[in-house]
Amino acid sequence: MKQAYQTLNVSKKNSIELSLKILLVDDEKEFVLTLSERLQIRDMWTAVVFDGKSALDLIHTDAPEVMIIDLKMPVIDGIDVLKQVKQTKPEIEVIVLTGHGSEQDKKKCMGLGAFAYMQKPVDIDLLSKSLKKALEKIKANKSPVI
Amino acid sequence: MTKDKHELITGGMQFFGQMSASATHEIKNTLAIINESAGLLEDLSMMAETNPPLSPARVNDISQRVKRQVVRADLVVRKLNRFSHSVDRQTQITDLEKTVCFVLDLASRLIEMQGVVVKVIPPLSHIRVDTNLFYLENMIWKAIETACLAAKEKKQVKISFGTDADTPSIWFSMETVKDNLMDDLFGSKEDDVLLAYLNISIKKNKENNGFCLLWPKRF
Structure with missing residues (x-):
């Protein structure tokens, strides 16, 4: 089976040293492929899908730690993806990255359990920081309680 | 201001807002890609300081990507600008097919979101009406939105034009429609006010899973 998640792992200069699997979901292909490449440059493992259905399929076969999803997508939109992910795989942290940023949408997404809500165009450093915080939360949840 | 006029203006503003929000969202997407x-x-140039030099083909590829997005954003801005000028005149002679195609183009992103394919069958000759262009666009969008909502399974909508040149009409037909939905199409106060303002009536055709916008017979 072809590995879904890939990294470039060529530069340590920008690295935030994450061993994190990230699934990017957006129907804007050029956007999501470029963002994926930039995260790979930062030593992250990424996979890209262009619709909600493919995302929901992949989380059951090869689940990521974090998902970055757009809100407005054809057929199954980001809100539905977020709802289903939180119902079936609540351990996955979801960052909503959208060009359609109303306060109402933000409230709804955070209420449904999104880890963060960010607007396009996004600052890669802010996104990287958010991914790092998501990793810390995941690690904290995994560490045994003494 | 009468209650009907208030209803008409409020509905028009909602339509303008919906189209503007869709267009600006698309522009934001192009800006995000740029x-x-x-x-x-920037990343690649930083990497080139320590790794093999940056390939000219790679730079050219990224530059072409930016150019494509500039063309895309320019098209959206042109559409939005044309739409904004719809309110310039109270009434004007308007070509029905051109107006339908423009509304479809303007709202293409919203239609795509619903996963519906809309096909336009051009009329044999131009059909023109003297009307308020902005509110006609508003009515056509309401009809397209209603047809998209009603279409199920194959999710296809066909738009055609009546053949009687003296009685202009625009037909919306769906391959299959959701049960009982044909009974509930239109009929809100806002729909009634808009239809009355444009002097249009709605004719439903349950057998053919469709409806039409019908203008009165010309004498």
Whole structure:
């Protein structure tokens, strides 16, 4: 089976040293492929899908730690993806990255359990920081309680 | 201001807002791609300081990506500008097919979101009406939105034009429609006010899973 998640792992200069699997979901292909490449440059493992259905399929076969999803997508939109992910795989942290940023949408997404809500165009450093915080939360949840 | 006029203006503003929000969202998407492309160039140039030199083909590829997005954003801005000028005149002679195609183009992103394919069958000759262009666009969008909502399974909508030149009409037909939905199409106060203002009536055709916008017979 072809590995879904890939990294470039060529530069340590920008690295935030994450061993994190990230699934990017957006129907804007050029956007999501470029963002994926930039995260790979930062030593992250990424996979890209262009619709909600493919995302929901992949989380059951090869689940990521974090998902970055757009809100407005054809057929199954980001809100539905977020709802289903939180119902079936609540351990996955979801960052909503959208060009359609109303306060109402933000409230709804955070209420449904999104880890963060960010607007396009996004600052890669802010996104990287958010991914790092998501990793810390995941690690904290995994560490045994003494 | 009468209650009907208030209803008409409020509905028109909602339509304008919906179209503007869709267009600006698309522009934001193009800006996001341009932003990531610039960021990628920055990343690659930093990497080129320590790794093998940056390939000219790679730079050209990113530059072409930016150019494509500029063309895309320019098209959206042109559409939005044309739409904004719809309110310039109280009434004007308007070509029905051209107006339908423009509304479809303007709202293409919203239609795509619903996963519906809309096909326009051009009329044999131009059909023109003297009307308020902005509110006609508003009515056509309501009809398209209603047809998209009603279409099920194959999710296809066909738009055609009546053949009687003296009685202009625009037909919307769906392959299959959701049960009982044909009974509930239109009929809100806002729909009634808009139809009355444009002097249009709605004719439903349950057998053919469709409905039409019908103008009165010309004498």
